[in-house]
Amino acid sequence: MVRQMRRFAVMLAGALTTALLSLGTAGPASAAPKPPPAGVDISGVGLPAPLRLRADTNPAGVIAVIDQVNFLARNGMTTGPKAADLGPKYTVVVLVGDTAKQTYDLYPKAAGGPRVYRPAKQPDGHKTSAGWFLGRLSMSETLRTVGVPLERQFDTVSGGVGGGERVLPEDTLDPARDLDEALGDLQRLLLLNVGVVLTITVGLAGIALLIRRRTR
Template sequence: MQGTNVRGTIVKVVAGLFAAALLLLGAPAFGAPAPSPKPSPSPTVRSITISSDTLSAPIVLRSDQHQRPFTAMAGEVDWLAGGTSTLKAPAADKLGPKFTVVSAVNGVDKQTFDLYPLAAGGPRVFRPAAQPDKRKVTAAWFLGRFTMDASLRGAGIPLGTAAPAEGGGVGGGLVESATAEPDIRAMVGDWQRFVGLNGAVVVVIALGVFAIAYAFRRTI
């Protein structure tokens, strides 16, 4: 009779532990509400605006939407921000069309340059002394990079009839979507919750084994 009671007790204990394990598996993270993830800081977005008398409207390139053409255009002007030059101003009739480039960070203008991709003797760049961010620089002329023509074409600016050195451009309206980066914090949080949940199930099973062993020991 005592053995029957012990077996009944063991069955009840095992059934209770099994039900608890099922509840844990179905409940989110130990049955408690998951902590709210901290908001990610706003990303820094750079932009470059290109304007010219030869364009019907300015062309805007954003670092988060037009990655390739933006990177190419930034490479044409970023190195000029604090550079020095003793280059003399070319003759005005040798410069060709002017393209004014304004670089901004999160919508705030920082730098401006005048680009002359078709200047005689090679591309030229003029850096005005008056900069949008009020930093102190001197007005200066620079020899531009030979990639300036291709970079402007990649941004959607027609220069003569030559084919672009790089395929395609944004044309002022076509959007090149940036590849979304994985949310590392969310992935780590999911992994932690998964490990914690499995740990809880292991604890419940271990308690069940201990209870069964204890019950059998009492029957001996």
């Protein structure tokens, strides 16, 4: 009887410890947001050197620029506006790690609204269908916000082609706010782990007391 009780105590302790370890390792991973791509490079009119935006230093800027091209359909229009109506061109290259994966030509000042051109040949070697697309109305303001020398537009909106809300609200660029949220999540996780440890401790103490009484 005593051996069975001890065996049961060991099994229960192992199960509780396994649950605690899985909680401590799987919890933060499941709660962490999906990281953005490593970065984007922007080159074009008025830029003596490419703008290099990276997710570790400017995640809001990287996400906002990628948002200008991540809605494109598989097939676009075969012809675009006349060259004289396109205005300044800005080439955006999307990188994953140090590898260039995608490239797009953006025309924020095109007549009739912003335009996006997707070349058939992409920098990582794969080919896609070349095409012209209507761009988001926020294109000019988004590029200006991340450093492209464009005039400010006060009526710029986004969220779709032709409507939505501002791409870069001021609170998304506040690193202190993001740090406070991260610390709050960490504090809640630590409190949860402490609670689990206390529960395991109380359970093991109760089992030990029960075994001691049985062996007397």
